[in-house]
Amino acid sequence: MRKPLLVTEFLDRARDNYPEAEAVVATTGERYSYAELGARSDAFSEVLQDHGIEKGDRVAVLDPNTHYHLEAAYGIFQAGGVHTPLNYRLTPKDYTYILNDAGVDAIYADWDYADKIEEIRDEVPTETFITNDTEKVDGDWQSFDDLVEAADGDYDRPEMSEDEICTINYTSGTTGDPKGVCRTHRTETIHAYLISSHQDISDDDVYLWTLPMFHANGWGHIFAITGNAAKHVCTRGIDAGWIFETVRDEDVSYMCAAPTVLNMLLEYHGANEDVVTEGAADVRVATAGSAPPEATIRTIEDEFGWYMIHVYGLTETGPLITTSNARRLFDDDDAARFDVKKRQGMAYLGTEIRVVDEDGEQVPRDDKHIGEVVVRGNQVMEKYWNKPEETHEAFNDRIEGWFHTGDLATMNENGMISIQDRKKDLIISGGENISSIEVEDALYDHPAVGAAAVIPAPSDKYGETVKAFVVPANGDPENPGVTEEELKQFTREELASYKRVRRVEFVKELPTTATGKVQKYELRKREWDEEERMIGQG
Structure with missing residues (x-):
């Protein structure tokens, strides 16, 4: 039998089977059951x-990790809309492009970011503007809570197909304008099944939203x-001390953490005595x-007592497609585990990974080519x-x-990949x-500025940071x-804060090819000369 895979079924299952179970711990202190989360989403x-x-x-949806984002997302899915989440670190100019490109009809924006939308209101096709605190926002915005409280949850759920787009996630525009990654009910559902399996997610998990x-x-x-009807613990930003307190007080069992978050936790732990790293539950972190x-893996596992899983992917790929969680390849107390966990890993279930040369032929599995x-x-x-x-180019x-x-x-x-470099002109910082x-x-x-070349430079804190080689307009470095x-x-x-230049080196000239193209590879090779590989370690 064939049953359509729809993302609406995730909330349906949780509210049907666990209506009284705690679903969300809000940043404002409220706690919502799955029945209540479902009712607010219906409204x-x-x-x-x-x-x-x-x-x-x-x-x-422009929101940090609050309960409003969850309610808005499922409200959109259930109404047959296409969820279009926005990076809250972007600039109003970025939002102008995305809202126009996607043809966004309505937006929910958290009060802390709504001013960026208000600034471009007349430049976008959006007609409905909703926020969670109208008193903190200038302009004509409607209150999320007032609208939800006035509604009775009576809506018409349209017939949906698993092959229809349910969400558009915009990339960072690393090779031009941001690109809208279209994901269907089917792709999102299967990806959720995969991470449930490979990250061991279950109904008794307490998930901390640091990602x-x-x-x-x-x-x-x-x-x-x-x-899975696990518990969401929401956040409005990242503070290392608060994370440890929340892990302890809420019995957090699972979280995802970018390299910068891990570094923040390591720094806090090293600077403060008697930090409690766990509550009643064992913690795993992806x-x-x-x-x-x-050294990071060793501290997280041996001193924090957490279990670390290294995963890999891109927005376009789900995102996750590989995992280092290959328990048959190491023992927990064996130093050999570091060689496994430092890798991006092996393919998820139902996923095929190849490493191919310029002719599309698979390279030898010798960890050298x-x-x-x-x-x-x-x-x-x-x-x-x-x-x-x-x-077409991305797939061919x-x-x-x-x-x-x-x-x-x-x-x-063993089919485990280890990233060495990037083909794209890309920096991944934090x-x-x-x-x-x-x-x-x-x-x-x-x-x-007469000429400039920007490359990733090694950073202990961010893995990589933005460095600019600049030839002055006057020619004198x-x-x-x-x-x-x-x-x-x-x-x-001029840019979103995380994109700004962190280091500048003035030079007489930039290395170029015979045709005048800047050889960034030469700059990167010089900058990364003492590193093992040409990409940053988190």
Whole structure:
């Protein structure tokens, strides 16, 4: 028998089977059961339909990790809308592009970020503006709570197909404008099944939201945690001391943490005596992307007592496609586990990973030959929104029918990959993707900059940080006519804060090819000369 895979079924299951179980611990102190979460989501579905939202309409959510995001997301899904989460670190200019590109009809924005939307209100197609605290927001905004309380939850759930788009997640625009990654009910559902299995998610889990919900729907945890009827503990930002307190007080058993979050926890733990790292539950933590240093894994596991899982993927791939959680390859007290856990890992169930050369041929599984990571799996995106050419290239560059990640890796005899470099002109700092081209464009707007090349530089805190090599317009690197701090501040004003330049080096000239193309590889090779690989470790 064939039954459609729909993301609405995650909340349906939880409220049917666990109506009185605690579903959400809100940042404001309230606690909601799954029956209450379901009722508030129903009410928001009714609100959206009363405001003219129909099946297929895009509804944006700009919110930190609060209960409102969960209610808005499921309210959108149930009404047949397309959930379009926004990165709250972006600028109003970024939102202008995304809201227009997606043709967003309505937006819910947290009070702390609504001013960025108010600033561009007349430049976007959006007609409905909802926030969670109208008294803190300028302009004509409706109150989420007032609308929900006035509704009775009577909405019409349209007939939906598993192959229809249910969410559009925008990338960071690392090779141009941001791209809308289209994910269907089917891709999201299967991805949630996969992380439930590989991250051992169950109904007695207490999940701490240190990972942004906008990041590929929180790596799918909006769905997996809800569907398993586990508990969501929401956050409005990251504070290391608060995380340890919450882990203890709420008996947190599971969280995801970007490398920067892990570093914050390590620093706090090292600077404070008698830090309690666990409550009544054992803790496991998933981290993604660049390889965590062995010292990080050792401290997290041996001193915190947590179990670490290293995973890997991209927004386009679900996101997660590999895991280092291969228990048959190591013992918990064996130093050999570090060699496994530093790897991005082996393919998830139902997922095929290859490392291929420029001709699309698989490289030997000897952990020496480097190729591009390509993937096939049911959790991989459907397409880029309104970008057919980019979609075709992403699935057919070196080998037809496989998604091309742009990451260069080796593979060992067990099929575990280890990322070595990137094909894309990309910086990953603290878990955020940054386009070096975008930063260069901002630098070129400064009159004292004659030429610029931006690359990732090693950073103990962020894994990678943004460094700019600048040829002054006057040609004199000794007296460039602008200071390093002035250029840093200039990019801070022009870009989202996490994209700003952190280091500047003034140079007489940039290395170029015979045709005048800047050889960033030479700059990166020089910058990473003392490192094991050409990418940062978290």
